[in-house]
Amino acid sequence: MQDVAAPYDYARREVREPSALGTDLYGPTYAALDLGTNNCRLLVARATHEGFRVIDAFSRIIRLGEGITSSGRLGEPAIARAIEVLRICRDKMRNRGVTRARLIATEACRQAQNGEAFLDRVREEVGLSLEIVDRETEAMLAAIGCTPLVDPDAGGAILFDIGGGSSEIASLGRPRATRRGPPEPAMQGWTSLPVGVVTLAERHGGISVTREIFEAMVDEAAHHIAPFASEQRKHRINGHLLGTSGTVTTIAGVHLGLKRYDRRRVDGCWMMDDEVTEVMERLLAMSYDERVCNACIGAERADLVLAGCAILEAIRRAFPSARLRVADRGLREGMLVQMMRADGVWREAGTS
Incomplete structure (x- = not known):
């Protein structure tokens, strides 16, 4: 991977x-x-x-x-x-x-x-x-990079980026279509959580994770999410979850049963809520060595993946949704779009 x-x-x-x-x-x-x-x-x-x-x-x-x-x-x-x-x-x-x-x-x-x-x-x-x-810049760049994956028929999406040291969550409305180039995000609000997979795993442990440890990590993340979730409920968002990070791409890879990570199958794939739950339960039941041996996790993520799952679980509880779309894209794509848009490359293409 x-x-x-x-x-x-x-x-x-x-x-x-x-x-x-x-x-x-x-x-x-x-x-x-x-x-x-x-x-x-x-x-x-x-x-x-x-x-x-x-x-x-x-x-x-x-x-x-x-x-x-x-x-x-x-x-x-x-x-x-x-x-x-x-x-x-x-x-x-x-x-x-x-x-x-x-x-x-x-x-x-x-x-x-x-x-x-x-x-x-x-x-x-x-x-x-x-x-x-x-x-804030980090949240906006993730929104720019992931906007093409927002379902245009939905009311919007709750975008989340589970990082190593922090996690960003943004409320997105329907994307704004452009004449040339990718659609523009309609960001309605955002927050940043001072927790990520590295910080949570270092505080709670990532090698042997019991149900109690997992719930403690969920509670810590939920504490930081609660004020933003309370504010966003006023807007009655009727959309889906949209996740970008190693956590969600790993969960998608495990769900798809990939023998080797394949971006073509992961980026843009949909998972139903019960499918996400099933994968997280499987990961919780695995030993550390079993996580190491999984082709979509490996030794480099084996001690971090459950911390990521805990943050995802806190987001799911705060923003219940029937569907999650997985993005193998984010900040870097957002930077590329932002630079190209600033340089007018698509405007020039439209007039050539």
Whole structure:
């Protein structure tokens, strides 16, 4: 599930053969990098008339925020892992001829006492300049990236992004159609929870998770969700859940019985409420070793997946819905859309 993803079309949600790439691409080559608490992810893309096509992708779990809950600082082993992976991303961008990029850091760098010092070191050693974005920006970028998956026949969606150090939730209305390019989000409200899979697992434990531990994690997440859920109930949202993160893509992969993670089957797939429950019950019943051996979880997520499930369960209880749509997309796609829109690439395509 890690390292390299196949090229894919953002608008059509389908993987293209390498021979088919480039036939209708135009404009600059863009890159979007998201350095999170748990993962470092990169996309390189070029515009198409409907959206963009990813021509290179990279993702690796680095656990940058490991131990930050207790120390308040980024540890040296985590920094070394991040710098190694950022060098790989830098080389990929150079090899692809990237001319326009946005590189962001999220909760781990927001929270760490040495977050800015770490980014200074990245500039000196790797030659990349990352910006620390606030939680509102993170929520908006996820909304931009995931809006094409909002069911246009529904009243909207509750979008959630379960991260390593924080989790964002946004209330979305019906997407606003555009003449060219992807639809625009109609964000009606948002919140950020100061909990993610890494922080919850470090506080409660992620290797041996009993029902009692799981419910304690659910209660902690629910406490942070409650004020936002109370406010959003006034709007009587008649929509569906829309989830982006390793937690929901893992749950979808387990539900589909994938022998190997396949983005084509996961991104955009629907799960009914009872199907989500069934998968989470299966995960709770698994031992740590069984989670490690599952092809859609593996050793890198085995101690984090139940913390993610607990946050998801708190969201489901706050926003009951018959359907969940799974998104293998989010911040990076949002950054790409935002840059391309700012550059007028689809406006130019419409007048050419």
